[in-house]
Amino acid sequence: MTEALRELREQMEARYNVTRTEPVELGRVRDYLLAMDEPAEIGFGDVVPPLFMLTLARTRRPQPSKGTAVKAGDEYEFRAPVRVGDTITVTQRLADIQVKEGKNGPMYLVIAEGTFRNQRGEIVCMQRVKSFRWGQ
Amino acid sequence: MPAFDAIKVGDELPPLAKGPVTRQHLVEWCAAENDYYYLHYDERVAERMQLPGTPIQGTYKMALMGQLVARWLGGSGGRLATFNVSYRGLSLEGDTLTCKGRVVRCSRDVDEGKVELELWCENADGVRSAIGNATVAFPA
Numbered sequence: 001m002t003e004a005l006r007e008l009r010e011q012m013e014a015r016y017n018v019t020r021t022e023p024v025e026l027g028r029v030r031d032y033l034l035a036m037d038e039p040a041e042i043g044f045g046d047v048v049p050p051l052f053m054l055t056l057a058r059t060r061r062p063q064p065s066k067g068t069a070v071k072a073g074d075e076y077e078f079r080a081p082v083r084v085g086d087t088i089t090v091t092q093r094l095a096d097i098q099v100k101e102g103k104n105g106p107m108y109l110v111i112a113e114g115t116f117r118n119q120r121g122e123i124v125c126m127q128r129v130k131s132f133r134w135g136q
Numbered sequence: 137m138p139a140f141d142a143i144k145v146g147d148e149l150p151p152l153a154k155g156p157v158t159r160q161h162l163v164e165w166c167a168a169e170n171d172y173y174y175l176h177y178d179e180r181v182a183e184r185m186q187l188p189g190t191p192i193q194g195t196y197k198m199a200l201m202g203q204l205v206a207r208w209l210g211g212s213g214g215r216l217a218t219f220n221v222s223y224r225g226l227s228l229e230g231d232t233l234t235c236k237g238r239v240v241r242c243s244r245d246v247d248e249g250k251v252e253l254e255l256w257c258e259n260a261d262g263v264r265s266a267i268g269n270a271t272v273a274f275p276a
Contacts, residue, residue, distance in 0.1 A: 028170070035161070035168035035196075036203050037154070050216045051202040054195055058170040068185065071194040073222040078215070 005099065008108055008133065011065055012094045016112040020057040021089040024048060028055065029084055047081045053116055053125045057090035067135035072109060075128040080118070087119040095128070107134045138212055140242075140249040140274035147239040149253070152204040155232030155260070157192050162229060165196045189228035197223070197233060197257045197266045204235040205253065205270055214251070214272045221268035225259070232260045240269075249274040 001009075029048050030040040032055060042048070053076065082088065091114065098109040110133055116125035138147075159177060166172045175181045175191065182190050198221045205216060227233060234257070241252040250273055257266040 028168075031164075032168045032199075035164040036199060038203070049202065049206060051199050051219065054198070055169045060170050060172060062171075062173045071223050073220070074195070074198055075218075075220045077218050081215075 002106075004106070005097065005108070007066075008110075009094070009097055012097065012110055012112070015063060015065075016092045016094040018057075019089060019091045021087060022056055024052075024056075024082060024084050024086045024088060026084050042084060044085050046084050048084060050076070050078045050082075050125075053078075053082065053088075053127065056088055056116065057092065057114065065133075067133055069131050069133045072130040072132050073128075074130070077126040078124070079126070080122055080124045082116075082118065082124050086124075088124070089117045091115045091117070102134060105134065107132055138208070138214075140212075140214070140244075140251070143239055143242055143251055145239050145242060149204055149208040149237040152200060152207065152235040153232060154200055154235075156230050157196075157227070157233060159190070159229060161196070162190065162192065165193050165199075169193070169195050169199075171195075187226065187228075189230070192227040192229065192231065192233070194221075194223040194266065197221070197227065197235075198268070200233060200235045201237070201255045201257055201266065201268055201270075204237055204255065205272065208237075209272065212274070214274045216270060217250075217273045218271040219268065220270070221255075221266055223266050225263055225265040227257075227259050227265045233265075234258045237270075244276070246276065248276050 033040045095113045096111040100107045114127035162176045237253050237255040240254045243250045253270045255268045256264045
């Protein structure tokens with residue numbers, strides 16, 4: 001393992017090996033719907049759009065990191081409906097870092113996985129996020 | 137609003153056009169997804185990264201592709217079960233995006249009917265900047 005890869009792994013473990021709990025807030029769901037140009041006709045207890053899950057456990061402010069990153073892909077499996085007022089706990093972990101040789105040095109495909117559980121402990125969603133990073 | 141039995145392989149979803157996507161949309165999406173990565177609203181950052189403009193968030197394109205499926209489903213009782221997106225290229229502020237999809241497989245078992253969809257998001261020039269697939273489950 002190169003020094004650059006070791007550093008990246010440490011950085012990504014600090015970023016992804018975390019558990020965050022947050023409520024599904026009505027205002028946040030309305031913001032999501034309005035950003036999609038959908039009528040924000042939703043109330044407490046209503047089912048939220050499945051992809052609203054992408055907004056949970058985010059860090060709001062950019063996290064400092066070396067190099068450049070772009071998203072490569074996102075994968076979701078939705079197992080049960082999520083409603084406004086639920087509390088979701090997202091457990092993320094760094095799943096893999098694959099090294100690919102690019103024209104200007106190594107490029108890394110970083111894969112992280114997330115498990116979303118509601119307040120009853122039921123898994124409602126599984127997530128895999130992939131990003132390319134280089135210039136580490 | 138398709139009933140499961142009426143869905144056939146090759147059916148196309150009504151396209152969803154969005155745009156031109158303005159700075160307003162990009163900032164609203166930062167709020168919606170709770171991620172204010174400055175690349176998406178500060179062209180100085182985009183210039184430093186040698187990009188030709190301010191890029192539209194990949195997750196926004198993913199959400200639009202989800203909206204395409206949700207509008208097609210309407211109140212049919214179908215439920216989004218899986219959703220995968222791969223980001224293939226840039227879309228820039230000012231671009232008009234069109235999300236499209238079609239049915240690639242239908243199957244049925246004891247518990248539910250399943251429809252597999254191929255999805256993509258095109259920039260105004262027709263380039264597919266995001267591609268993906270989804271599975272929708274219908275109650276038997």
